Structure formats: structure tokens, C-alpha cells
Amino acid sequence: MKPASFAYIRPETQDEALSALAEHGDDALVLAGGLSLGAMLNMRLAFAETIIDINRIPALNRIERVDESLRTGAMVRQADALKSADVSEAAPLLRLGLQNVGHYQTRSRGTLGGSVAHADPSAEIPLCLATLDGVVELASQRGSRRVPAREFADTALSTIREPDEMVEALHWPIHTGAGxxxxxxxxxxxxxxxxxxxxxxxxxxxxxxxxxxxxxxxxxxxxxxxxxxxxxxxxxxxxxxxxxxxxxxxxxxxxxxxxxxxxxxxxxxxxxx
Amino acid sequence: MSAKFEADARVRVNCTVNGKRHTGYAEPRTQLCDFLRHELHLYGTHVGCEHGVCGACTITLDGRLARSCMTYAVQAEGAEIGTVEGLSEPGTLNPLQRAFSDHGALQCGFCTAGILISTTYFLADNPMPSEQEVREMLSGHLCRCTGYEGMVRAILSVAGGGS
Amino acid sequence: MDGPGEPWVGQAVPRLEDAALLSGNARFIDDLAPVPGIRHVALLRSPYAHARISKVDITEAAALDGVYGVLTGAELVTELDPLASAVRAPVDYFPIASDKVRYVGEPVALVAAVDRYVAEDALERIVVDYEPLPAAVDPVAALEDSAGQVHERVGSNLVHHRTFRYGDPDRAFDEAAAIVSLDWRYPRQASTPIETYGAVAHYEEAPERYTIWSNFQGPFILQPLMARALRVPGNRLRLVAAPHSGGSFGIKQGLYPYLVLLAAASRMLGCPLKWIEDRSEHLMASSAASDRADSIEAAFDQEGTLTGLRYRNLVSVGAYIRAPEPASVYRMHAASNGCYRTRNIAVDNRLVLTNKTPIGLNRGYGGPQFFFGLERAMDKAARSLGVDPAELRRRNFIPANAFPYDAPAGALYDSGDYAKGLDLALELADYEALKARRDAARAAGKLFGIGFACGVEPSGSNMAYVTLAQTPEERAKTGGRSGGAAVATVALDPSGAATVTLDSTPAGQGHATAAAQIVADGLGMRPEEVQVVTTMDTQNGDWSLASGNYANRFSAIVVDAIVESTDRIAMKLKAVAADMLEVAPDDVELSGGRARIAGVPDDGIALARVAAATHWHPAGLPEGLSPGLREAATLSPDVLDAPDEQDRVASAVTFGYICDLAAVEVDPKTGRITVETYVSVHDVGRVLNPILVEGQVRGGFAHGFGAAVMEDLVYDSEGNFLSGSFADYACPTAADLPPVTVGHVETASPANALGSKGMGDGSSMLTPAVMANAVADALGRDDVELPLTLDRVWRLAREAS
The missing domain is CATH 3.30.390.50 (CO dehydrogenase flavoprotein, C-terminal domain)
Known part of the structure; x- marks a missing residue:
């Protein structure tokens, strides 16, 4: 169970990532935590000429309050989100959902953005984002755009993300105090x-x-x-x-x-x- | 600057495993578990499913738990890696390892390395877990020999917790 | 411990295996490179359940950089003879397909390359033209004329049919006051050790010989079959076990066709080959327990005495009969009465070929399927007769004073006290309180049920029981078959250090620890001083056809060989020491690493000196003693005789006992089963080491619980395989298993010197039946099948309400 060959790019900034996507996007896959993509590559259910590894872009790890939302960078690890006081206060539904995501071990490396981008029909994180009517922030060299989470996945394991785009962040409408x-x-x-x-x-x-x-x-x-x-x-x-x-x-x-x-x-x- | 490697490139990977510096070669697609085992000759990490479910290949990578079958060797450039070989000094067992033996927490031992790595990380994170928390943590690993009971007891005995 | 004290056997001695396993120093097959120049193998496998192969084009694959060689099934098969089985039928079984494929996952071509990555790249470049054929998937449908024919030469998919009668079952049913019947489907399951199959095969010329390192675990009765398939004498095929095996539960028996395949390919390609099966291959095409369509009838008299049993078994064997199959169908046969006294039994066994992976050893080996029928019938009978299910079993148990008990189909039950075990289970479960709880739960509208199952655990197999697949006339023609030999070798080297070599190829059971305990007791040492060699090597070690790790053989038979070889060494040590101490050999005792004069404290000589004398100074030994200290004991229990003309056979040497009780609540909204109480009582004879026994009991339960609730190798109606990953084939995790209360009763076995019985299948055989019984009781319906997934239970609950 070994993956087919792929070229590998590891950008260190988001600009480098977007440049790689602009150049290779049609034949590239973005590697976040790898908990779903890794399995699919190993089983040769997914193929890419190029893998763009976004694990070393510090800007994607931030959790911050922006306007009426909690903005989580694409590479925020599920375990970190689960421990985040900001998530507990501003997005308690996400916290509940995260408790059901995979296992202790997979949450350590699995990311919020990766789960949303992968769009598994059963996944908890995109479900919480859609329920809250949150937003997916996409970035490309053409600029960034915000897509309602409820429109982001079009069918199982498929989203409206364009080949040169990456999920940059998720916006969780703050629902402090809500049931x-x-x-x-x-x-x-x-x-x-x-x-x-x-x-x-x-x-x-x-x-x-x-x-x-x-x-x-x-x-x-x-x-x-x-x-x-x-x-x-x-x-x-x-x-x-x-x-x-x-x-x-x-x-x-x-x-x-x-x-x-x-x-x-x-x-x-x-x-x- | 982005690191870029062609598909058939033979990439030199430098990393630190259990505090020791290692260098080996890998293609971009080389699984980290294969690199650790067959390139660095650290055979203590085992491979049970190659799709991230069984947990046998679990290691630490830069302070996080990782399934080394779904991580690629090139991702480990410059990284700090922890494997079962680093848990105790040669010829000795640490308290967790001893507790595993005392409580019958292993039989064939094939899944054990990953479980020890997970548990070590988990207990640093949660030093006094409940039995339920231990069971939930262990649910990220498959063992077909023991029924897990001995593992739960061993971990609780080391944690000093209990039901 | 200086003087003789409490024996090591029976103590919770920590496992000698653990230190290496816990520190990452234990070596498994994939860690080994026993010869230089190894190439790595990947196998192209059939995507079809049933199809004719019209063309295989390997051109592009062979041209790929890094590829060393590509072999098609057609090329390989010409170099091999078929692998034999006990069933006489025109079914040629080769380890790779040539003219047609018969199950999803069947090997079609082999690639050897510089590494596994490139080998898999090459697989994608092999072009195979298939002409799909109708598949036989369901065992009942496979018998219909319209079904696809798995092997045309058989004439139908029914490849074996035998009927058996013991006592007078017809009369029992004619005179019965009540008859209970059940029919059901049993799903396919597999034990899925965390380490998959692995092997390195090496062919050498001049002299021609094959050496294979692997995690194959026996039975070594398969070694001559492999040699025959490779067309070499047995001494040209050397099998070596890896130092450690990552679990087996029987399934690594199914590795042997791959060993033949790799050996032949190593010769044809001229290099050593390594193959490590991946998880997807393992789930799809390694081996499985049979799926079945079985039925049972049980006759009872007015008093609730079980007077007769009729079994009708329809067993889906998969696409080939892979030896030692159909052993799984016959393993429980001689014990068809279970724990009960009835002597009137009829059995009808049909084997049907299906387009699925061949069946083989998996934990429980025929036991889960057998007890599912018998023990579900007992619970159903209890309900319909208005008798408590525990009481009904008690009325029918073989009484404690009847052992050794000659069972109607030939099993000789060595010892037991079944009522005592049941009583303990009831006590541990607080059965009266549990029943009150059930009443209260039901009054509150909840679905609460209690289930039971009791069973015997045959251990230490008679290699001949599989020949029940032949008629007495056929058996007479092929010559006698009997026995289940074990061999153990104990040696003391010139430094006085002891080494024991086993033929039991363990896969995690802790044989090394138990063996060291036995040797330590016999020679007056400490267990950790004994080196135990478990790396079975058919060239350099002692072995027999029965060698291997299966049928709970270790504590039933192997221990006796260890005791015997240790005793012989002890006798020789005493004779030599007696000479040195100038006393009679009978006055010498071995303890604390010394040979002492019995009753004289602080005396004697170090064993090292005694041992040294046998090596360094043979001329100085007492008359009649040979130099050195090495004794190999080979024995086969007398009871394991050939089947007689009435098809009666003593199928195993010890019969343990298990009594399990489960109480469950079912949530009709979700189908979730919550286990409120689970009690498991075992009679394993004398306990050799509580750590090892506890591990086997709990592990067996985990396998049984997985099989009961979630495990299922799913095929669709076309024979496509749908369970090819660990996400699809669900094995229980630590968070899924309920607490289990374990109890022990002990009836020492007279079958070996230690009084121990085989154990290891344990609750894996009974938990499926117990869980189904408890759910049946909760839902008030008998048509409960496995696995008891959320969906299935929800459906049953909805229909029940």
C-alpha cells in the first residue's frame, strides 16, 4: 500500500503556497494534516503530480476574533482547537463536535481546514461550520473570497474550491451563550x-x-x-x-x-x- | 523559500530521532515509517495498516503525535522525532513499560510501540486521566491480542489515577 | 529461592518476552534481511469475483525502471503441482490464478522490484483482459443450477457432502415431547492480527534448495504439501520462523500458498524475494472463517432432557479447499454434544464452493459457528419449555463424576465440572438480582435480555480428525492417520546454562515464559535463567507434522514434551551429581542452581559443575551415560487414535470448559446494545501462569465480541469485496469493549503431567452465541443473526415492537 510518485513542494509562506498552486494547481493536492489524504494516497485512491505541503506556514495556525466571528487558520490542529479558550467561549459547538473527531492521536495532527477541504459527508467539523452558517475563506493569487460553508461542499468529497485556491481560514459566527x-x-x-x-x-x-x-x-x-x-x-x-x-x-x-x-x-x- | 523536489528525486533528509541526529535518503513519496525502519534501521516502529487506523506506527513528530504511515519522510526534514527506542535507556524499562509487563498489557507486542508512544504523550498532557479517558485515548489503536484490559490497568497504575 | 519452594508453574511470572517487545528490540519478519540481494514483491490481484483471464500483458510493467521481473500466473503454474487437501474432488488449487480468477484478490501476476513502491507502480502497468462470469456468492444460491460454477469439473458447487449418525437420533426425534429448531446465516469474519503475512524466500542451486523465513505458524503438516507443490523432497524446503510474530490467531496458516508462490518465483527470477502483505491484501485475500447457512434441531423429553440433536451445515469454503480445510467443519464434530449428555446425534455437512477467499484457521476455528447453533437452541428451548436457561443446561450437563467421558462422536473429554462453572457464573453475575433487574426494566418498557452459552474447548488436535472428510472406505485406502505430536528439546551447555527449544511457533501467547517456568521447576533454576528458542527451523530443529501454533496445542500437549525432556536432563544431572557426591541418584535434588543431597541443607555442587563434567570429561561419567546434556522428547498422546469405521474420533487431548453470561439493554431508537453484565467462567485445568491465562481469556472475549457486534467481511451480490480497510472492517477498540468479570474453576487434566488444558480460543467461540441470546431475549425473537450492528439491531427491534 504505497503511494504513486509525486513531486513535493513545501512552501514557508502563504504567498509561496499560492504561487505553487497557481503553477501546479490543476495537478496538485494540498497536504495539511494528512489524516485523510495520506490514506488515500497510500491506497492509490488519490493521485497528484505535485503535493503542496502547507504544514510549515505559521500564519495558518492562528485563532483570532475577527468582527463577529472566530477566525481559525486552515492549519489549526484539531487538538489545539479543542484546548483553545477562544473556541470554548466563542465557538462552543465546534468544541463539542471536535470531541467526536477521530481519535486523540489523529486530532494531534489533523487540522480544521483539512477536514473542511476534504468534505467527508460524515465529518464533524464541516457539519458544525455549516450548522453555524459559517464561512470558508479561500485564497489564491487572484485574491481571496469567502464562501458560505453551506455552499462549499457540492457533493461527497468534493467542494467548489478552484484548483489554484486553498482553504486559508474558517470563520465561526460567535455564538457565546447560545444553547x-x-x-x-x-x-x-x-x-x-x-x-x-x-x-x-x-x-x-x-x-x-x-x-x-x-x-x-x-x-x-x-x-x-x-x-x-x-x-x-x-x-x-x-x-x-x-x-x-x-x-x-x-x-x-x-x-x-x-x-x-x-x-x-x-x-x-x-x-x- | 519553498523546498521543491521532483517525483523521482532522492532527497537527503536530516532529522533528530530520540535526541540523536540521523541522515537518510527518501523519495517524496517515501512513508516516514519506511524511512525510520528501512533507512534509519529503527525497526521498533511497526506498520499495521498504512491507512492510519491501527495506530501501530504512531510516533511523535515535532511535539505532536503522528501516524508515520501517513506522514512522508520529506516532511520530517529538521524535525524532532520520538520512537519507542527512545523511551528508556538500553537494558532498562521505564515505569510505563514495566507496568505494561506487570499487567499483561501486551502479547504479540506488535501494536505496543505505538501505544507506548501515545500513552507517554497522553500522560504528559493529562497526568491523572479517568479510566474513560484512557479508553478513549486507546481507541486510537487496535490490539487484537489483549482485549485492552491490561493496558488500561497499566496506564492507570502509572498515572496514579483510577476509576 | 535457594531450596525447593513453591513451583514456578502456577505463578504470575512476568513474561520473558516483554523486555524486547517493550523497548523496540524484538525482531519481526519485516525487520529481517537474512540474505543479501533481496527484491521486493507486489502481487496483482483480481478485481473480479469470477472471470476468465483471456490475456495478460506484462510488457510495460517489465520495462519499468527498477523492476527486476514480472511473472504471470500461467508461467508460475507450469512450475508447480497443485496444493492437496483431504477432500477428493477435481479442484486444483494453485497459489496463483492462470486460466480464470475465482475470488476478488486472487493473485494473477507477481512483480519483483527494487522496492515495494516500484513494484506497485509496475502492477498498474500490467494489462489483464478479463471476461467476467456469473459469481457464486451466497452459499445457498451457489447450490442452484443457475449459479456460476467455481470449478466446472466438479459438476456443481457442492464439493463435499457427508452425513453422520451417532446413537439413534431418529428415534429421539420421533419420541420427543418438544423439538426446537433454528436456522441462520453466519457471516464471514477474520482474526486480523496487527502484523500481516510476511516472508523472504530464497532459492539456491547446487544443491537445489529453498529457504523461507516467514511468520508462518504451522501446522507443519503443510510443509510436505508445500514441498510436493514445489516438486522437491521435504529436505529441500527449509522453513524458518521469524524471532517474533505479530499475532496470528490461526490466520497465518493461510500464508503457506504464498510461500510456495514466492519460492517458485525466487527460483524463476534468480534472486531472493521478500513480500510483506499489506492490510488491504490481508482483509481481501488472506483467509477467513467460513460464512455458513446452518440449521439445528434439538429434541427434548417431558423433563427437559436433551435427547437428540440434528445439525445441517452448509459451509461456504470459498474458491478452493485449502488444507487443512475442511478441518474447521470437523473440529467440533467429535464434540457435537457440547457439554451435554445426549448420545443421539445426526450431522449433515455440505461444503459449497463460492467466489470468495478460501477459508482457513481463525480464532475459534469452527467453534463460534458450532456453538452459535447449539447454544442458541438451548436458550430458545428454555424459553419454549418454560425452564430457566441455566437450569435447562444444568439438567443436561455431563455430570462431574462421569469423566473421563466418552462422547458419542468419539471425543474423550478429559475432565470437567460443568455445573460448578455454571454456579460460579451465576454467582458472579448475581443472577437472581439480574433477573429482577430485567423484570423492572421490562416493566418500564425497556428492552433488557439475558443470554447464556456453555461450551467445551477442544485442544491439542488429533491430526486425523480432518480425515472425517473422507468415508471410512476412502480412509482405508489412503492408510492410517492419527496423532498430534509435540517435540521439545532441553539442553545444558558447558556453562550449565539451560536452553529449551520449542516447536510451538508462538505469536504472543507467552510460550517462552511458560516453558521457562517448567524447565526451571525441573532443573531447580529461575525462569529468567532459561533461554527459550521459538524460532522454529525445519532444518536445524526438531519438529513434527503437528508442530505449530494452533488448536490451543501448547498447554495441552507441548508442555508434556517440555516436562519429559526436562525430566530426562534432570535424571542425568542427578546421576552425574550422585557420582560426584557419592550418594544414590534418588538422594539428589536440584534446587537453587545446585545439585544437593536431599535433606542436607547448604550442601551440594553447582549445576554448572555437573553440566561441565558431562561436556569436558565424558570419560569420567558414570557407566552408561552419554556425553553432553541434550534431550529431545517427542510424544503423541495415546488417546489421539485414527477415526474408527463408525466415524468416531478422539479429536483432541484436553477439553476445557467455558460458561458465559451476558445481560444487555437494547436501545430501539439507535440499535445500540449496552452490555450491563458479562461474566466468563473458564476451566483451563491447572493454570500455568495467571498473566498468560488472563491475557488469553480477555483476548478471546475481545475477538468474540467483535465477531458478535461488528466484524463482517462483506461481499455484494456480484462478489465484490467491500471490507478492504480497517475503516470498513471494524474491530473493537478499548472504548467499545464492556467490562468482563472472569472466573475460574479448575479440574486438573489427566492428559498431561501438569494437569493443564489448552486454552486460547476461549470466549471467541461463545461470545457470539451469548450476545445473540441476550439480544434475542431482549427483543423476544429468535431470528437474531450476526453481526449485531446498529443497523441490524435497530431493524430487529423495530420489527419486534
Whole structure:
């Protein structure tokens, strides 16, 4: 299980990275923590003429408050985010989601940006970002742009990132004091979720309820608190086009999404009041 | 300046492993585990799946835990690496290693190196873990021999924690 | 310890293996470069379950820089004879495909290159034209006329069918007050050691010989098969075990066809070859336990006495019958009565070829499938008869005073007290409180269930039980087969230091520690002073057909060979020392590293001096003693005789006992099973070392729990393989396993000098049945199959409510 040959570029600044992407982007893959890409390269499920390793660009490691958001650089490690006081205060939903990401060992090197860019349908980090209606900041030599997280992944393992772009940062709308809840079900501890559900309550009146692992990309229900949680969640979940694979049938995903959706939303509501 | 290597380049990689300076050669695609084992002849790190699940190849790389199968040797240029060979002085076992033996925490020993590296890092991070925390940490490794019970007990005994 | 004290055997002696393993100094097969000039092998494998190979073009692959050679299956097969098995059928098994592929992952071509990276690059440049054929995937569907024919010459996919009768099962069923029946599918699973297969094969000319270093673990009955396939006499094929093996659980037996393949390729390419299987290859194409479509009927009288059993087994063997298969189907056969007294048993065994990886040794080896039927039937019977499941088993146990017990199909159970083990399990589980808890949970609308399973653990196999696959007439033609030999060699060198050499090729069980304890007791030393050699070498060591690491052989048989060879050394030491001390040999005792006169403290001579005398001064030895100190004891338990004309066979030398109890709660919303209580009671005879026994018990449970809840080698209806990574094939982690309360009862085995029994399969055989029983009890339905994944349990719970 050895990767096919690739050329290797290790930029030390973001400008160097963008220049490499401009030159090689069409045939290049960006290597962050490598926890997903490494496996795919080794199994020869992913190929690239050039690997652009962004592990040595210090600017990508920052966590900072920008306007109404917490901005996390693409290379912020999951373990560091989990320990960050800023994340705890300003993005508590991310903290909950991170507790379910992979394992202690993989979080040590795995990154926030890498997870979002990889766009696994079951991944917790893009689910939290979509639920919060956060933003993905993309950079290229052409300039930078901000894409709503809910539009970033178009299908499973695919995003609208252009070949010369890289994920530079994620913007997490600050939801201090809001009720947040996160639940998932997986066969084993640390597995990618079969179904993951994230909930956030804003201003005690609005909620967002995100579902991961059901469709190819996270799906989010926005609504107003009040009314029957079962009916609201049930109506939304019934419309989902669930995946069917050896890990779980579509019926199971729908059934559990409904159950976890109701539980998670209720839990968030209780915490919000 | 960006480092750049062609696909078939034979790249000289300098790194420090367990406090000792090492130099070897690798292609860009050479897995770090292969470099450590077959280039630097540090065979204590084992390879069990090459896709990051089993955890046998876990090492420390510049102060973080890394699956050395999904890290490439060229990424280790100038890095500080920790492997099982560095856990104790030759001919001796450290308290964690002794506890593993006393509690029956290993059988075939193939997964053990990665688990010792993870545990050492984990206990520095969380010196008094609960049993649940130890189990969650261990869930990043697969062992097919022991049922993990001995490992949990060994780690808790060294941590001085307990249920 | 200076004088004779508590024996080392039985003590929790820390493992001698551990220091090297914990410090990174233990060497495994991939760490070795035993000869210079090694090239690295990658195998091109079939992406199809069933297809004709119309063309293989290796031109581009062979032209790639760094490639040393490329061999197609067609080229390799001409240099080999097929690998034989006990089933007489026109199924030629070669380690590589030539005319057609019969399972996903079957080797098609071999590349040798400067490293594994380049070898894999070359695989992508081999062009194979396949003509896909319909695949036989499901064992039942594979029997239909319309199914794809895995081997056309067989005429159908049914490759073996034998029926057996012991006692009068028809009468038992005719007269039964109640008959309980169950039929079910059993999934494919694999033990997946963390170290995969690995080997270095080296061909040398003049004289022609093959040497293979590997983590092959036996049984070495396969060595003559390999030599025959390579068309050389046995002494031209030398197998050497790597110093350490990263787990096996039986599965490394399935390495042997690859050894033949690599050996032949080494000769054809003219260089030593190394192959390290990767995880994807391992999951896809190493070996697996059989998937099955089985059924059972159990007859009971008015009092709940089990009066008869009927088994119908349909076993998917995969695309070939790879020796020692169909042993997995016959391993439990002689013990078809389980723990129970019934003497009326009918067995119907059919083997069906399917387009899947060949089956082979995996922990439990036929036990999980067997006990799933018998023990699920017992729980079902208890419910339908209105008897407590523990009580029903107690009524039917072979009583403690009936041992040794001659079981109806020929097994001779050495010792046991099954009711005592059950009582201990009930006590440890606080069964009465558990039942009250179940009542309360159910009253609150919860799904709470309790399951049981009891079983025997055959250990130390009779090499002949696999010949039950032949009729008595066929067996008569091929000549007798019997036995299960072990050989151990103990030597004291001129410095008086002891070395014991084993034929048990351990893979983590701690054989070296147990062997050192035994030798230390026999020679009055400390275990850490004894060097233990486990690197089996068929050229330089003693071995037998039965050598190897399987069937819990070590503590059933191998220990006896260690005791015997140690005793012989001790006798010689005493004779020499007696001469030096001028006393009778019987007055000499060995303790504290010295030979002493019994009853006289602080006397005697150092063993080193006694040993030295045998090496340095043979002429000075008492008359009749040979120089040196080296004794190899080879023995095969008398009980392991050939099968008789009624197909009865003493299949194993010791029969341990396991009684497991599980209480679970099922969440109908998610399908999550929470194990509230799990108790596992074992009778392993005399415990040689509690650390080793505990490790085997807990490890066996972990395998059983994985098999019960999550492990499944999944094929789709076309035979595509869907479990090719450790993300897809789920093995339990530390966070997934529930706490287990372990208990022991001890009935010393009369089968060996130490009273120990084989153990190691343990709960891997019973946990699948126990978990299914507990879930069945919780859901109130019997059609519970494995693995009990979230999805499956959710579905069952939904249908049940």
C-alpha cells in the first residue's frame, strides 16, 4: 500500500503556497494534516503530480476574533482547537463536535481546514461550520473570497474550491451563550459518524439543526423555536435523500437522524433557557 | 523559500530521532515509517495498516503525535522525532513499560510501540486521566491480542489515577 | 529461592518476552534481511469475483525502471503441482490464478522490484483482459443450477457432502415431547492480527534448495504439501520462523500458498524475494472463517432432557479447499454434544464452493459457528419449555463424576465440572438480582435480555480428525492417520546454562515464559535463567507434522514434551551429581542452581559443575551415560487414535470448559446494545501462569465480541469485496469493549503431567452465541443473526415492537 510518485513542494509562506498552486494547481493536492489524504494516497485512491505541503506556514495556525466571528487558520490542529479558550467561549459547538473527531492521536495532527477541504459527508467539523452558517475563506493569487460553508461542499468529497485556491481560514459566527448540542452515532468510538447532528439556538428564538452523514453533504434545518420538535424535525428528515452503504442502510440513517435530531434540538433548547 | 523536489528525486533528509541526529535518503513519496525502519534501521516502529487506523506506527513528530504511515519522510526534514527506542535507556524499562509487563498489557507486542508512544504523550498532557479517558485515548489503536484490559490497568497504575 | 519452594508453574511470572517487545528490540519478519540481494514483491490481484483471464500483458510493467521481473500466473503454474487437501474432488488449487480468477484478490501476476513502491507502480502497468462470469456468492444460491460454477469439473458447487449418525437420533426425534429448531446465516469474519503475512524466500542451486523465513505458524503438516507443490523432497524446503510474530490467531496458516508462490518465483527470477502483505491484501485475500447457512434441531423429553440433536451445515469454503480445510467443519464434530449428555446425534455437512477467499484457521476455528447453533437452541428451548436457561443446561450437563467421558462422536473429554462453572457464573453475575433487574426494566418498557452459552474447548488436535472428510472406505485406502505430536528439546551447555527449544511457533501467547517456568521447576533454576528458542527451523530443529501454533496445542500437549525432556536432563544431572557426591541418584535434588543431597541443607555442587563434567570429561561419567546434556522428547498422546469405521474420533487431548453470561439493554431508537453484565467462567485445568491465562481469556472475549457486534467481511451480490480497510472492517477498540468479570474453576487434566488444558480460543467461540441470546431475549425473537450492528439491531427491534 504505497503511494504513486509525486513531486513535493513545501512552501514557508502563504504567498509561496499560492504561487505553487497557481503553477501546479490543476495537478496538485494540498497536504495539511494528512489524516485523510495520506490514506488515500497510500491506497492509490488519490493521485497528484505535485503535493503542496502547507504544514510549515505559521500564519495558518492562528485563532483570532475577527468582527463577529472566530477566525481559525486552515492549519489549526484539531487538538489545539479543542484546548483553545477562544473556541470554548466563542465557538462552543465546534468544541463539542471536535470531541467526536477521530481519535486523540489523529486530532494531534489533523487540522480544521483539512477536514473542511476534504468534505467527508460524515465529518464533524464541516457539519458544525455549516450548522453555524459559517464561512470558508479561500485564497489564491487572484485574491481571496469567502464562501458560505453551506455552499462549499457540492457533493461527497468534493467542494467548489478552484484548483489554484486553498482553504486559508474558517470563520465561526460567535455564538457565546447560545444553547449548543452535538450528538452522533457510530459503530465504534472514533469512527466517522453514521449520523451526526449539531444544534445551535440563537437569541433564544432561532435554531439551526445540522445533519451529517445522511446525505453527501451536511444538511441544515433553520427554524424558530416553538412548535412541535418531532414534527419539525420529522418533516425535514423525511425529505433527506439518505446514503445506503455497508455501514448503514438509508432507512437506518433516516430513522436515527429523526431520533438524534429531536434529541439534539431538545437538548440545545434546554441549555439555551 | 519553498523546498521543491521532483517525483523521482532522492532527497537527503536530516532529522533528530530520540535526541540523536540521523541522515537518510527518501523519495517524496517515501512513508516516514519506511524511512525510520528501512533507512534509519529503527525497526521498533511497526506498520499495521498504512491507512492510519491501527495506530501501530504512531510516533511523535515535532511535539505532536503522528501516524508515520501517513506522514512522508520529506516532511520530517529538521524535525524532532520520538520512537519507542527512545523511551528508556538500553537494558532498562521505564515505569510505563514495566507496568505494561506487570499487567499483561501486551502479547504479540506488535501494536505496543505505538501505544507506548501515545500513552507517554497522553500522560504528559493529562497526568491523572479517568479510566474513560484512557479508553478513549486507546481507541486510537487496535490490539487484537489483549482485549485492552491490561493496558488500561497499566496506564492507570502509572498515572496514579483510577476509576 | 535457594531450596525447593513453591513451583514456578502456577505463578504470575512476568513474561520473558516483554523486555524486547517493550523497548523496540524484538525482531519481526519485516525487520529481517537474512540474505543479501533481496527484491521486493507486489502481487496483482483480481478485481473480479469470477472471470476468465483471456490475456495478460506484462510488457510495460517489465520495462519499468527498477523492476527486476514480472511473472504471470500461467508461467508460475507450469512450475508447480497443485496444493492437496483431504477432500477428493477435481479442484486444483494453485497459489496463483492462470486460466480464470475465482475470488476478488486472487493473485494473477507477481512483480519483483527494487522496492515495494516500484513494484506497485509496475502492477498498474500490467494489462489483464478479463471476461467476467456469473459469481457464486451466497452459499445457498451457489447450490442452484443457475449459479456460476467455481470449478466446472466438479459438476456443481457442492464439493463435499457427508452425513453422520451417532446413537439413534431418529428415534429421539420421533419420541420427543418438544423439538426446537433454528436456522441462520453466519457471516464471514477474520482474526486480523496487527502484523500481516510476511516472508523472504530464497532459492539456491547446487544443491537445489529453498529457504523461507516467514511468520508462518504451522501446522507443519503443510510443509510436505508445500514441498510436493514445489516438486522437491521435504529436505529441500527449509522453513524458518521469524524471532517474533505479530499475532496470528490461526490466520497465518493461510500464508503457506504464498510461500510456495514466492519460492517458485525466487527460483524463476534468480534472486531472493521478500513480500510483506499489506492490510488491504490481508482483509481481501488472506483467509477467513467460513460464512455458513446452518440449521439445528434439538429434541427434548417431558423433563427437559436433551435427547437428540440434528445439525445441517452448509459451509461456504470459498474458491478452493485449502488444507487443512475442511478441518474447521470437523473440529467440533467429535464434540457435537457440547457439554451435554445426549448420545443421539445426526450431522449433515455440505461444503459449497463460492467466489470468495478460501477459508482457513481463525480464532475459534469452527467453534463460534458450532456453538452459535447449539447454544442458541438451548436458550430458545428454555424459553419454549418454560425452564430457566441455566437450569435447562444444568439438567443436561455431563455430570462431574462421569469423566473421563466418552462422547458419542468419539471425543474423550478429559475432565470437567460443568455445573460448578455454571454456579460460579451465576454467582458472579448475581443472577437472581439480574433477573429482577430485567423484570423492572421490562416493566418500564425497556428492552433488557439475558443470554447464556456453555461450551467445551477442544485442544491439542488429533491430526486425523480432518480425515472425517473422507468415508471410512476412502480412509482405508489412503492408510492410517492419527496423532498430534509435540517435540521439545532441553539442553545444558558447558556453562550449565539451560536452553529449551520449542516447536510451538508462538505469536504472543507467552510460550517462552511458560516453558521457562517448567524447565526451571525441573532443573531447580529461575525462569529468567532459561533461554527459550521459538524460532522454529525445519532444518536445524526438531519438529513434527503437528508442530505449530494452533488448536490451543501448547498447554495441552507441548508442555508434556517440555516436562519429559526436562525430566530426562534432570535424571542425568542427578546421576552425574550422585557420582560426584557419592550418594544414590534418588538422594539428589536440584534446587537453587545446585545439585544437593536431599535433606542436607547448604550442601551440594553447582549445576554448572555437573553440566561441565558431562561436556569436558565424558570419560569420567558414570557407566552408561552419554556425553553432553541434550534431550529431545517427542510424544503423541495415546488417546489421539485414527477415526474408527463408525466415524468416531478422539479429536483432541484436553477439553476445557467455558460458561458465559451476558445481560444487555437494547436501545430501539439507535440499535445500540449496552452490555450491563458479562461474566466468563473458564476451566483451563491447572493454570500455568495467571498473566498468560488472563491475557488469553480477555483476548478471546475481545475477538468474540467483535465477531458478535461488528466484524463482517462483506461481499455484494456480484462478489465484490467491500471490507478492504480497517475503516470498513471494524474491530473493537478499548472504548467499545464492556467490562468482563472472569472466573475460574479448575479440574486438573489427566492428559498431561501438569494437569493443564489448552486454552486460547476461549470466549471467541461463545461470545457470539451469548450476545445473540441476550439480544434475542431482549427483543423476544429468535431470528437474531450476526453481526449485531446498529443497523441490524435497530431493524430487529423495530420489527419486534
Amino acid at each position: 449548543v448540542a452535538f450528538q452522533e452515532i457510530a459503530q465504534r468510538h472514533g469512527d466517522f459518524a453514521i449520523v451526526a447532528v449539531a444544534a445551535v439556538i440563537r437569541n433564544e428564538t432561532e435554531f439551526s439543526l445540522g445533519f451529517g452523514g445522511v446525505e453527501g453533504v451536511p444538511r441544515v434545518l433553520d427554524g424558530m423555536v416553538g412548535g412541535s420538535v418531532e414534527e419539525t424535525v420529522g418533516a425535514f428528515v423525511d425529505e433527506l435523500d439518505a446514503m445506503d452503504d455497508p455501514r448503514a442502510s438509508a432507512e437506518y440513517r433516516i430513522g436515527v437522524a429523526r431520533h438524534l435530531g429531536v434529541q439534539t434540538l431538545r437538548q440545545a433548547q434546554e441549555l439555551a433557557t
